[in-house]
Amino acid sequence: MRAMSFLRRWSLALPAHGINGLSVVLGLGLVHLVCWALGGSVAAVAAVSGAIFTSLPDTPLAPARTRLRVATGALVGTLASVLALSLSTHPLALALLVALIGGVSAMAMAWGARAGPLSFVPILALVFSLAHPPTADVREIAHHALWTLAGATLYWAWAGWTSRRVQPRLRQLAVASAFRALGELLRARGQLLALPATDTPDAQTALTHWIIHQAALDEQIQAARDLLFEAQHRPAALRLSDALLQAIELRDALMVSELDLAGLGKEDTSQATRVALGEWLGSLGDALARQALALERAEPPPPVEVEALQARLRYSLGQWEGLAPNRLGHILLGRGEHLLKDLARLRAALVEGSGQTLPPRDELLRFISAEGWPLASLASQLHWHSPILRHAVRSALALTAAYALALWLPWASHPNWLVLSVAVVLRGNLEQTLSRRDARILGTLLGCLLVMVLAVTHVTALSDVIFLLAAGTAHAFVNRRYMITATAATIMALLQAHLMAPEGGFGVTERLLDTVLGAALAWGASYLFPWWEYRSIPMLAQRARRALAALTEEGLRWPEVARSELPMRLARRQAYDAIGALALAARRTAVEPEAVRLPLRTLAGLLAQCHVLLAQLSGIRRLLSYRQAELDRRQVEPALQAHGAEIARILRSHLEEELPQTWPAPPQAQPSADFNQWLLRRLTLAELAACRVAHVNHELARAARAVRRRA
Template sequence: MTLLPPLLPMLPLSPLNWLFRIPAHVLNGLSVALGIGLIQWWFGSQASLHVAQLVSSGAVFASLADVPTTPGRSWPRVLMAAVLGSLSAAVVAFLDPYPRVLGLAIMGLVFISMMTLAWGPRAGPVSFAAILSIVFTMGVPDGTSPWVLTGWNLVGAALYLGWSQLTIRVLQKRYRSLALATALQATARLLRSRADAMLDEGQTATAAQALHTWVRDEAQLAERLQAARDLLFAAPPSARAQRETAVLLRAIDLRDILLASRLDLDLLGTDELATQVRARLAQRLRAMADELALAQARLRGVRVPRPEAQAPLSDLLDSLQNSPLLAPEDLRARLLPALINRVRHLQDDVQAIHRLLDQGPSEQPLSAAELQLFVAPEGWPLSAFEAHRTLASPVLRHALRASLALGAAYYIGLALPWSSHPQWMVLSVAVVLRGNIEQTLSRRNLRVLGTLLGCVIVVGLAHVSSPLLMMLVFLLAVGLAHSFAIERYLITAVAATVMALLQAHMAHPSTGFPIAERVADTLLGAAMAWAFCYVLPSWERRSLPRSLPRVLAALRHYAAESLRPHDPADPGMAVRQRLARRQAYDALGALAAGLQRSSYEPRQVQLPWVPLTALLDHGQRLMAHLSMLRLMRLRDGPEMHQAEALTALGQAQQSLQDLLDPASQGAGEAEIEARALDTKQTLLPSEPPTDKVLPWLHRRLQVTQLDAARTAAAARAALAELKRPPAR
């Protein structure tokens, strides 16, 4: 149960206090709307409404790339959006007298803008700047000089570039705190989904849904953690930045232990005792999620009551071990201390996060230079296009697909009886058509619903003849459309509809509000975008032969770094382990995302579900084993440095390298599977890991090799299934 809804009534009434408690994306949207509003107001009062529209159009398409990030990352993005948008506006303005030639130009501009996605997701807002510029320029009243239009667009874009740098510097500290709060919130959500999955282990439909939720929350947490890294790890030195960085590093480590919480639960069985143990462990995870929700609320500046204190974990262990359901000879008594010990490690990390928020770190675990290694690359090199010069590239295929789709939308818009706004057809296709069918279907439904709701709002506004109100609503729509483009696309669709209709009305007041035309264009555009999904499609199975070896290589690298002998003279060892861990998480996350997207594709081209689900399951288990081994080496002291432990770790390291070699044909897997036939309760050490760690080390190394063998076997099975003829 989340703590956040009850917090809302506790917000202070001061508008300034409320402002600094809103989410980062809303705060960003407000700054965008304010900047555009000021630019429009100034030129409207000093020049004319027409000039104000031209200037604000340049500001709007430049603002698309203004997202919560660092100043050094922001200005190249906003500048590129401004340049690409201004170039598109100039081309459309000069070719406006030649409609048929203009259609070809639109196709070329769309192709260029979509190819910018070769730089990765960060180029998404930049790529859409050209589309929005095309739409805005086609809506400009006839008689406007192309030179005048381009000049005022450039002025608006330049002014907004300056505004974005000003606001991003003012809001930088707040963005960092909110990014960290969002990462903690996502971690709390993952704790709750892990608790749900813990209660529903098995093959039931409920268990499958819990696992699906877990995978979704894992992907969301990975995205939130990277966004926080990009902001916090680049922060100038200060006590606040040091404290927040330490909290983020602790949250990243907590994710590791949480992944390990699923290990060995299958040994509990399914009887009443197993149900009780799972319920008690899940209750502890939810309590820790509440503690993390408290920490993220503190970062946002919201005062909340502390969750109810939990009984000591030693009491929990005693109550389970003394349960009448646990017979004296039941081998599960050996497992309980290990399960409770993992919960204790999680609880230690949660408590450490609160201590860091109270006192700050005594020292930083990583230097500023080492932290920079975990920041996502930001460059814009032309060499990024080298890999996208063939039709095997999803980026090139999407660029061609989008170019054909928007060109067709334009020419169909010209031929329709209501052809006064062909740019709306272009916009409808552009916002719905995505790089994969899953996102396109989601956007299609939300776009249609958002357009209908937006039209209802505009019908209400049509009865109010107040230019000032229209302008304020327009600016509010700009801010909302910008704020929720990623978080809640339905709100963006509603706001974009209001924005488009009001802009058209302000440019041509005599035409009124062409609502029926807008609805018709949206329905037709959504249908066209859906149809063009099947033109040069980039089905997920095309990339699987490349992504599977990448997953095995990432796991192999993490295994090598996790089990590498400790060298006190090598200060970079911990950094390499963290980098290898992140790469392995990213590789598994990308595979999981591809599998989810493939479920929306035609049945005959879908990815092989069974082997890939097995690969993800055993791959995550392998990651959990490696994390446990790494933590055992860090936390269990001298015993892990004995010759016996070092020999076992070295042999396991070599075995994992052989098993996870993408070129391996399964050598050694049969022997590991044979040895694993008895790797159940009978091999559980008789003494708890807190008393004697070496027997638990040997068992952990054995099951680690077992999951590595099964991960590699699942990868080979998936590749073999790809070679079979598609199902009909």
């Protein structure tokens, strides 16, 4: 019983990527045992190689997606492996194949992030084939191809089976990750609020962290949608979906509250209140973290201490003398109580349901990520102004140069290592390339040291087991902490080379030299046909403006019972995605050469104004949803139509001259104002925010044109 309890606690301690890595280890072990028993050690090596490159697209996904992506990886990888081994005695033809595989793999990113793991499959299959001794024997090539395909097929079956088995756990962990990301966003907002000024380095750092947490939350929410919304026939998935939707509502409430928090100003007299409210937002983040921890441990969700949090909120507001009884104090208290209610509904959704009706399944399915490989997406990137095509040409040239250089080097016993180093370091933008470069070198150094320790202690007698464990570890951490993946991959490569040729030792020195040389080559290649972010950011900013205009048109309508909220929710998601893409581009341009870098302060201003407008629209929607009975439709509906049309026009303007000559001035809200007046004031504030978004966007466009003239 104690052993079973220990195993259960250990299994519950594994995160989603840990479960995925463990599944890969077990799958590779199964392939190794079966193929070794049927065909011997040579067959087992070929089969495990096929299983490894097939495992790359096996990530925490819904079962149907896992089957499709892993099957595609098995076919693409086997084809690349057969072609590479068939040309192994023809260096020139093999160099052309290296270029073709490098270019085609990079072009796969035309299908977006979902193609990331799959795009590396043919490169890894090529690397494994380069490690095989050159041969022109047709029977040997066929024998190797059959066992490679057998390993790939066996792993595909394993991946489909395990994906179905671990789905309930993956859904829990996905929602827990979304809760944690939302909690981190609350803490980041609290830290930003507590700072006494916005123009200091600390404030800029806090603002950057807040923007990063926004993008991270978007990613986690989308991952949870993809796992949950296809499983609405299961009661547990229904509860988790309800909780996820409540988390999204809590995020909207946080955005609305940020507008009122800005009313505190930055005077010294309000510093104590800002710090106290910042700490209170952090306590909400801690409460969300406790809900996430309960999900991770498969325990009942802990109760939300609403009364204690409410008392702490009142104490925080009391830090500014005279704030609690005045208008702003009442507003902030109301916003805080709305956050607490959303948090309580989130917890209730995990236990018995929030009491709110979930959208129909067909509507929820509209929010999952796209799947499949449409040729139209690929065709749209076949022009020189496409960053994906430029990266494909860059990758083809860099990998070919790496292969040619590997043949000429005095230590050319493992040309595949240099090709692999270039392939894993060279990314589609400079920021990721620099990150991969550093992590690759440090990870390789650590991996070489570990292999030397294993050799001295004679633990290498368990090389097969260590190799499989390293493969699973590398798979689990590739998108989490790449230095760990680089360390595990180094152990894999050195053990694989030792298993194939024990008399050659471990090749530690060669591995280090190839890694440093490959990282340097990839770093240099990243400046070949570059696509700097000043080219993309204006287009991303336009996309964000269009998304906000669409959200305005959908959100600024009088609510009707018969009207579906699906268009508004889709528009809101597209707005979040567009702003998130702009935030990631701003992060990437920060590491680019100064001559081609856009002003970071202008970018931060645009992002901040986009969030202000998004918050204003969310506040209006919540007023229409929760206070509809207290609003005068005859007064409000014409105002919604007029302001909505003007905001959309401003956001879609192409010239700065199209902006209003006089920006709207919102009236001062009176303490006795009814909800109609509050809504009209919010509409004016939303129009003002739209003017600021458009103005900063035009300022950014001018900066981009100036950079283009200099470049």
